[in-house]
Amino acid sequence: xxxxxxxxxxxxxxxxxxxxxxxxxxxxxxxxxxxxxxxxxxxxxxxxxxxxxxxxxxxxxxxxxxxxxxxxxxxxxxxxxxxxxxxxxxxxxxxxxxxxxxxxxxxxxxxxxxxxxxxxxxxxxxxxxxxxxxxxxxxxxxxxxxxxxxxxxxxxxxxxxxxxxxxxxxxxxxxxxxxxxxxxxxxxxxxxxxxxxxxxxxxxxxxxxxxxxxxxxxxxxxxxxxxxxxxxxxxxxxxxxxxxxxxxxxxxxxxxxxxxxxxxxxxxxxxxxxxxxxxxxxxxxxxxxxxxxxxxxxxxxxxxxxxxxxxxxxxxxxxxxxxxxxxxxxxxxxxxxxx
Amino acid sequence: xxxxxxxxxxxxxxxxxxxxxxxxxxxxxxxxxxxxxxxxxxxxxxxxxxxxxxxxxxxxxxxxxxxxxxxxxxxxxxxxxxxxxxxxxxxxxxxxxxxxxxxxxxxxxxxxxxxxxxxxxxxxxxxxxxxxxxxxxxxxxxxxxxxxxxxxxxxxxxxxxxxxxxxxxxxxxxxxxxxxxxxxxxxxxxxxxxxxxxxxxxxxxxxxxxxxxxxxxxxxxxxxxxxxxxxxxxxxxxxxxxxxxxxxxxxxxxxxxxxxxxxxxxxxxxxxxxxxxxxxxxxxxxxxxxxxxxxxxxxxxxxxxxxxxxxxxxxxxxxxxxxxxxxxxxxxxxxxxxx
DNA sequence: TTGTATGCGTTATCAC
DNA sequence: GTGATAACGCATACAA
Numbered sequence: 001x002x003x004x005x006x007x008x009x010x011x012x013x014x015x016x017x018x019x020x021x022x023x024x025x026x027x028x029x030x031x032x033x034x035x036x037x038x039x040x041x042x043x044x045x046x047x048x049x050x051x052x053x054x055x056x057x058x059x060x061x062x063x064x065x066x067x068x069x070x071x072x073x074x075x076x077x078x079x080x081x082x083x084x085x086x087x088x089x090x091x092x093x094x095x096x097x098x099x100x101x102x103x104x105x106x107x108x109x110x111x112x113x114x115x116x117x118x119x120x121x122x123x124x125x126x127x128x129x130x131x132x133x134x135x136x137x138x139x140x141x142x143x144x145x146x147x148x149x150x151x152x153x154x155x156x157x158x159x160x161x162x163x164x165x166x167x168x169x170x171x172x173x174x175x176x177x178x179x180x181x182x183x184x185x186x187x188x189x190x191x192x193x194x195x196x197x198x199x200x201x202x203x204x205x206x207x208x209x210x211x212x213x214x215x216x217x218x219x220x221x222x223x224x225x226x227x228x229x230x231x232x233x234x235x236x237x238x239x240x241x242x243x244x245x246x247x248x249x250x251x252x253x254x255x256x257x258x259x260x261x262x263x264x265x266x267x268x269x270x271x272x273x274x275x276x277x278x279x280x281x282x283x284x285x286x287x288x289x290x291x292x293x294x295x296x297x298x299x300x301x302x303x304x305x306x307x308x309x310x311x312x313x314x315x316x317x318x319x320x321x322x323x324x325x326x327x328x329x330x331x332x333x334x335x336x337x338x339x
Numbered sequence: 340x341x342x343x344x345x346x347x348x349x350x351x352x353x354x355x356x357x358x359x360x361x362x363x364x365x366x367x368x369x370x371x372x373x374x375x376x377x378x379x380x381x382x383x384x385x386x387x388x389x390x391x392x393x394x395x396x397x398x399x400x401x402x403x404x405x406x407x408x409x410x411x412x413x414x415x416x417x418x419x420x421x422x423x424x425x426x427x428x429x430x431x432x433x434x435x436x437x438x439x440x441x442x443x444x445x446x447x448x449x450x451x452x453x454x455x456x457x458x459x460x461x462x463x464x465x466x467x468x469x470x471x472x473x474x475x476x477x478x479x480x481x482x483x484x485x486x487x488x489x490x491x492x493x494x495x496x497x498x499x500x501x502x503x504x505x506x507x508x509x510x511x512x513x514x515x516x517x518x519x520x521x522x523x524x525x526x527x528x529x530x531x532x533x534x535x536x537x538x539x540x541x542x543x544x545x546x547x548x549x550x551x552x553x554x555x556x557x558x559x560x561x562x563x564x565x566x567x568x569x570x571x572x573x574x575x576x577x578x579x580x581x582x583x584x585x586x587x588x589x590x591x592x593x594x595x596x597x598x599x600x601x602x603x604x605x606x607x608x609x610x611x612x613x614x615x616x617x618x619x620x621x622x623x624x625x626x627x628x629x630x631x632x633x634x635x636x637x638x639x640x641x642x643x644x645x646x647x648x649x650x651x652x653x654x655x656x657x658x659x660x661x662x663x664x665x666x667x668x669x670x671x672x673x674x675x676x677x678x
Numbered sequence: 679t680t681g682t683a684t685g686c687g688t689t690a691t692c693a694c
Numbered sequence: 695g696t697g698a699t700a701a702c703g704c705a706t707a708c709a710a
Contacts, residue, residue, distance in 0.1 A: 002687055013697045018689060025690085026695055043472065048451040049388040049397065050687030053702045058388065068407065068416040068432075069616070077407040081434060090448055092431050093407075095420060109429055112387040133382065227619065251620040258622045277408070278617045280566065281590040283597045341703055352681045357705060364706080367679055389703030392686045 001042050010038040021046070052114060061089045061304055062110035062118040063297075066098040071276035072246070072293055076121050076142060079297025087305045089116075098145075098192075100124055107134065117304030120144075121297075122194070128157055138307040140300045143291075145194045156316035159307070161299050163291040165194065168321030169201040169243070171336075172271050172289055173209070175323060176241045179330050181269060183212045185239035187230065187249060190221035195245050198273070202243060215239050224252035231256025238268055241329070247272035247279045247288055254282055254328065269329040275322070284327030292319055340381050349377040360385070391453060400428045400643055401449035401457040402636075405437040410615035411585070411632055415460050415481060418636025426644045428455075437484075437531075439463055446473065456643030459483075460636075461533070467496055477646040479639045482630075484533045495655035498646070500638050502630040504533065507660030508540040508582070510675075511610050511628055512548070514662060515580045518669050520608060522551045524578035526569065526588060529560035534584050537612070541582060554578050563591035570595025577607055580668070586611035586618040586627055593621055593667065608668040614661070623666030631658055 007017035012035060019025040020035035021044075038044075052058045061084045065073040077093055084091040092113060096103030103125050110118050117138035120127060126148050127141040140159040148154055156162060176184055186202045188195040203214045223229040230252040234242070244250035250272030257264055264270055264284055272279055275290025296319065307313050323336040346356035351374060358364040359374035360383075377383075391397045400423045404412040416432055423430040431452060435442030442464045449457050456477035459466060465487050466480040479498040487493055495501060515523055525541045527534040542553040562568040569591040573581070583589035589611030596603055603609055603623055611618055614629025635658065646652050662675040 003689095004687075014688085015690085015698075016696055019696085022689085028695060031695080043474070045447070045450045047392075047453060047687050049391040049453060050702090051689075052388040053386075053392060053704095054687075054689040056689095056702065068420070069410070069413045071408070071410075074408045074413050078434070081407070085444075090431075090433075090452070092429075094429075095417070105424075108384070111384045113429070114386060114388060135382075224620070225616070227624075248620075251617065255620045255622055255624065259624075277564070278590065278620075281563070281587075281594045281617075281621070283594055283622045285566075285594065285598075342705095343703075353704080354682075354706075355680055358680090361705085365679060370679080386703050389686090390705075392688090392702090393704045393706080395686065 001044050002047070003044070006035065006039045006042055006044050009042060010035045058114040058116055059089050060113060060115045061091050061301060062113070062115035063091060063093045063121065063300070064096045064103055064106045064110070064118065064123060065093065065121040067095050068093075071248070071278065072274050072291070073121055075276070075293035076297035076300070079294035079299075080119060080301045081297075083298045083301040083305075087301070089301075089305065091301070096120075096123065098122065098124060111136075116308050119300040119304060121300075124192075127159065137311060137313070138304050140303050140307075140313070142296050142300050143194065145192050147193055150193045150196060156318075158313035158315055159303065160316035161296050161303070162316070162318055163296070164318045164320055165197055166201050168273070168289045168323075169198050170205050171321060171323055172243055173202055173205040175325075175331070175336075176243070176269065176271065176329070177209055177211060179241075179269070181241040183215070183240045185215035185217055185234070185242045186244075187217045187219060187233065187242060187253065188245045189219055189223065189249050191218070198243075198245060219249070224248050228256050228259070231260055238262065241269040241271070243271045243273075245273060247274045247276045247286060250286055250288070250328075251278060251282055254284070254286065264328055265330050271329060275324060279324075280326070282328075287326045287329040287331070288324050290322040290324050292322075295319075340383050341386070342383070345374065345378045345381055345383050348381060349374045397453040397455055398428050399452060399454045400430050400640060401452070401454035402430060402432045402460065402639070403435045403442055403445045403449070403457065403462060404432065404460040406434055407432075410587070410617065411613050411630070412460055414615070414632035415636035415639070418633035418638075419458060419640045420636075422637045422640040422644075426640070428640075428644065430640070435459075435462065437461065437463060450475075455647050458636075458639040458643060460639075463531075466498065470496075476650060476652070477643050479642050479646075479652070481635050481639050482533065484531050486532055489532045489535060495657075497652035497654055498642060499655035500635050500642070501655070501657055502635070503657045503659055504536055505540050507612070507628045507662075508537050509544050510660060510662055511582055512541055512544040514664075514670070515582070515608065515610065515668070516548055516550060518580075518608070520580040522554070522579045524554035524556055524573070524581045525583075526556045526558060526572065526581060526592065527584045528558055528562065528588050530557070537582075537584060558588070563587050567595050567598070570599055577601065580608040580610070582610045582612075584612060586613045586615045586625060589625055589627070589667075590617060590621055593623070593625065603667055604669050610668060614663060618663075619665070621667075626665045626668040626670070627663050629661040629663050631661075634658075 007014045019027045020032040081091040094106035096106040119140045121142040122145045126146045217233045272288035279286040346353045358366045359371040420430040433445035435445040458479045460481040461484045465485045556572045611627035618625040
């Protein structure tokens with residue numbers, strides 16, 4: 001059932017029907033009433049493709065994330081979709097699997113669909129390249145994870161929304177040192193730039209503090225799925241504290257350690273990263289560096305909406321870490337915002 | 340940059356350009372080569388809206404879920420998107436918040452976008468009503484959660500993909516009774532039909548087994564977010580075992596119980612529902628009734644693809660539960676498929 | 679093999 | 695206030 005059907009059935013022209021439905025141009029009350037009733041009766045639903053073509057706007061926002069099943073990305077998606085919808089946009093969310101090919105595919109889908117703005121979460125694609133190649137102005141990057149961020153002269157471009165990894169790690173290490181732990185290890189997953197950045201920072205902070213050098217450990221990106229796989233990289237003598245790349249990894253570590261009879265935080269302290277909901281439910285509850293995940297998603301969407309109308313991207317924002325102290329470290333439970 | 344630009348720049352007609360790019364109609368090698376080069380150079384990206392309008396197909400599949408942040412739905416979405424993409428469709432996934440209004444909005448978005456098939460996950464909307472009102476043939480329902488399923492004469496319509504709640508609960512209760520537990524409690528979240536169904540089943544099975552009557556407890560739908568909220572509904576004397584509506588709830592319960600000094604499974608056994616990844620990482624690891632979440636999503640998508648071409652929906656499928664025995668119950672760790 | 683012309687469903691610019 | 699009509703970008707039936 002198309003607009004033409006509605007118009008015919010209401011005995012008016014298509015133009016009039018269109019105006020009546022959109023409430024747009026000048027139209028008489030009765031006519032509008034009539035058309036709307038007919039449309040409702042016929043269960044008329046406007047065709048978005050046709051409308052987009054005509055008005056040359058899609059009112060669509062795209063989000064490229066790694067994986068729906070990753071809690072970090074799920075939270076970001078939630079925030080993104082919520083403000084997109086509130087602003088009258090439809091969010092279309094596509095997983096890129098954290099791989100170049102996948103993200104390029106995703107990007108292509110979004111461009112074909114005419115997304116007016118695109119957000120890339122933890123993307124391995126450099127937003128600068130994308131913006132150039134796709135000549136897309138409204139592009140924001142959430143927690144970029146491409147090679148570039150490791151460069152010494154890296155400066156986040158406009159539209160970047162990131163969590164302050166460096167100060168987060170710094171604060172976590174200082175917190176651990178303050179608790180008296182001197183031998184700290186770091187467990188990373190995979191070898192993504194963001195992971196490397198955290199490791200490097202931990203190494204440096206520990207060195208500057210004159211503590212024992214960081215024990216850097218690495219597991220496969222989804223080692224957490226295999227019981228025991230994460231724990232197996234922790235060899236004796238045990239470090240006193242372990243900082244993990246993310247909460248999922250930390251949770252797996254917590255499980256493996258305790259399954260092996262190691263007490264947490266008795267024998268060893270564990271700190272996670274991200275602040276996913278499940279980090280609060282483990283036993284012991286996980287101390288973690290929380291990122292404002294939902295807020296980052298919301299911010300990405302609102303930034304895009306702004307950029308679409310103004311044509312300009314705001315300066316990069318660096319969100320502070322929040323150290324949430326729970327039971328997996330010795331400290332008293334507390335929350336330290338802007339850590 | 341449109342197809343006309345490419346055609347002009349290549350010195351051919353639009354029709355020829357179109358054919359060259361789509362590799363469709365009869366076209367000479369050289370021409371095709373030329374056009375493709377020009378298109379690549381110009382960074383031409385076809386406009387999906389225009390194409391949809393022209394071919395009267397969108398190659399789009401829709402999925403309505405409750406919430407991206409819910410692990411069950413995230414897994415379903417993962418499977419759904421994967422097979423949709425593999426079949427050449429774009430998946431557009433919209434959260435409906437588990438509320439009538441939200442799902443209707445989501446459904447409307449999908450229809451406007453011309454989704455050729457729609458899957459509703461844990462939807463409060465009755466697929467029968469939707470199919471009638473939207474005159475949509477390709478509609479599948481994953482784990483329906485509308486009033487209808489509680490009716491005595493409920494028969495799942497074609498296109499329904501569900502987890503066998505009744506036998507799952509039955510098996511869980513029998514498993515617990517077999518372990519020697521006689522006083523069993525059930526903790527539900529919210530008052531959705533699916534939740535009620537599980538509770539009723541537990542009540543019945545316990546009665547039929549001549550065990551102590553079920554202690555039915557209920558918490559708010561997101562009580563798990565508040566530390567202690569779930570545990571607070573468990574009063575003394577403690578039941579011997581607790582079956583939870585879902586894993587998230589069970590994880591929260593595990594946390595609250597242990598924080599209160601109650602030993603699991605020493606003092607009390609806990610069983611979850613769904614088999615989300617985090618259920619394997621808790622301490623103790625959670626015994627749960629696993630649903631093939633990713634598979635359900637995959638199946639939903641492939642069913643839709645089939646339905647689109649054949650015009651017919653397959654009979655409802657009832658997927659078996661898999662009891663995954665881990666450490667939150669006394670039994671020996673094992674996995675019982677088709678429990 | 680290639681080009682011309684038309685339609686897809688909607689909006690918008692005009693006359694009336 | 696309302697009704698023709700021309701786009702929007704692409705695909706295809708048909709003519710050449």
